[in-house]
Amino acid sequence: MMEALYKEKGSEFRIELLEKPQIQEFIEGHSSALNSSFTQVEMSDIMRRRLERSNYIFSGFKAFHELNEAFPSLIDENGNRKPFERFLNDVRKIDETYNSNYLRAEYNFVQASATMAAKWEEFSRYGDRYNLQYRTVGDDKVRPEHAALNRVTLPITDKFWEEFYPPNGWGCRCTVVQVRKSKYPATDHDEAMSLGELATGKDTKGIFRFNSGKQEKAVPDYNPYTISRCRDCDIANDKLKLAFVPDNELCAACAILQKCAADKAKSERAIERTHYLHEMEPLLKKKVAKVVEGKNMNIGFSKEGNKHLFSDTFGRTRIVSKEDLKELGKYLEQATYIEHADLTHTNDLNIEHFYYFKVRIHEKWVRLNVAKQVIRKDNGYFRIKYFLYSVNDIVE
Numbered sequence: 001m002m003e004a005l006y007k008e009k010g011s012e013f014r015i016e017l018l019e020k021p022q023i024q025e026f027i028e029g030h031s032s033a034l035n036s037s038f039t040q041v042e043m044s045d046i047m048r049r050r051l052e053r054s055n056y057i058f059s060g061f062k063a064f065h066e067l068n069e070a071f072p073s074l075i076d077e078n079g080n081r082k083p084f085e086r087f088l089n090d091v092r093k094i095d096e097t098y099n100s101n102y103l104r105a106e107y108n109f110v111q112a113s114a115t116m117a118a119k120w121e122e123f124s125r126y127g128d129r130y131n132l133q134y135r136t137v138g139d140d141k142v143r144p145e146h147a148a149l150n151r152v153t154l155p156i157t158d159k160f161w162e163e164f165y166p167p168n169g170w171g172c173r174c175t176v177v178q179v180r181k182s183k184y185p186a187t188d189h190d191e192a193m194s195l196g197e198l199a200t201g202k203d204t205k206g207i208f209r210f211n212s213g214k215q216e217k218a219v220p221d222y223n224p225y226t227i228s229r230c231r232d233c234d235i236a237n238d239k240l241k242l243a244f245v246p247d248n249e250l251c252a253a254c255a256i257l258q259k260c261a262a263d264k265a266k267s268e269r270a271i272e273r274t275h276y277l278h279e280m281e282p283l284l285k286k287k288v289a290k291v292v293e294g295k296n297m298n299i300g301f302s303k304e305g306n307k308h309l310f311s312d313t314f315g316r317t318r319i320v321s322k323e324d325l326k327e328l329g330k331y332l333e334q335a336t337y338i339e340h341a342d343l344t345h346t347n348d349l350n351i352e353h354f355y356y357f358k359v360r361i362h363e364k365w366v367r368l369n370v371a372k373q374v375i376r377k378d379n380g381y382f383r384i385k386y387f388l389y390s391v392n393d394i395v396e
Contacts, residue, residue: 015256037110043117043118045322047121058225066098102224108170113167121318132161132178134164135176154192159189161176168208207220207224208220221233235254235258279325290337291337297370302387308389309391332357336358340354366394
């Protein structure tokens with residue numbers, strides 16, 4: 001990265017440097033290091049992608065600061081450009097500070113943040129059936145202010161969880177669990193908020209007051225590498241397009257990083273989608289015979305249905321993986337019919353009805369949704385086709 005900076009001409013630091021291949025390689029390497037902290041954490045693909053995007057943006061801002069801090073070191077005390085070896089030696093301290101000392105704390109924070117985001121995603125599947133309860137590790141290393149929050153119990157909809165959902169600081173090991181409403185009385189909201197204020201009192205800038213699960217970000221928009229206004233800026237939420245005009249270097253860097261992140265995600269998703277749809281092609285020749293309410297039904301697969309099934313693995317199921325898609329024919333054979341229902345909205349595929357089946361995948365119940373497609377022809381005849389259209393988890 002410093003080699004790319006050294007090769008830059010001119011007396012001013014250019015934000016566009018962030019788009020250089022060497023800089024992108026550093027950003028992606030740093031974000032990959034952060035991503036590795038939650039490789040084994042179970043979550044939906046869509047949550048994982050959004051957390052990884054958050055890490056990429058965070059890493060990009062970090063690279064921006066490193067480059068900005070290193071830029072003055074290009075010139076020696078006489079105003080001449082230093083030899084590369086001297087320049088590189090002079091910026092070693094920057095590398096040690098940012099990519100050793102800071103990175104260790106950032107890695108631990110992202111790990112905790114991603115773990116809690118996955119928990120929030122799981123909690124959300126149950127709606128308000130349970131309350132949430134704050135828990136500490138319970139050892140002698142727990143901060144007294146965090147210990148005071150232990151056993152705070154509130155509904156998932158309470159505003160408390162928007163500000164004081166863990167982690168609540170660097171090195172915070174607190175967590176949250178679901179509890180039965182009948183077993184634990186809810187804490188008074190105002191009392192909980194006061195305890196939360198005390199627990200994050202040293203966080204005068206409010207950097208940690210965010211919910212990684214609700215915001216689907218491993219790192220808040222306002223962090224050590226950004227400014228307070230980033231917390232409410234629309235560009236971080238992908239609301240600003242071409243009309244956005246940056247009024248400072250940080251905003252200009254953000255616009256570039258958001259664009260690079262979008263291009264990167266789009267390219268990766270397209271490659272992955274092509275791969276898995278190719279793996280699913282043998283299903284297009286498969287038929288599964290089922291008896292539904294005394295009626296014989298031959299269920300197959302379609303190209304549009306397979307595309308929808310692939311999309312479901314990102315947002316509607318945490319049980320079925322993309323690797324399982326090519327085995328859906330086998331799972332359909334094992335599935336048991338549950339019920340049926342008319343389609344409640346119009347669609348471009350002429351789907352009029354759904355038939356629901358359940359099957360065990362990875363020791364958990366999954367619902368397979370079979371579409372009834374009715375294509376009416378000009379001569380008055382119509383063709384009926386049944387194909388697997390979607391998949392979702394059954395909350396037990």
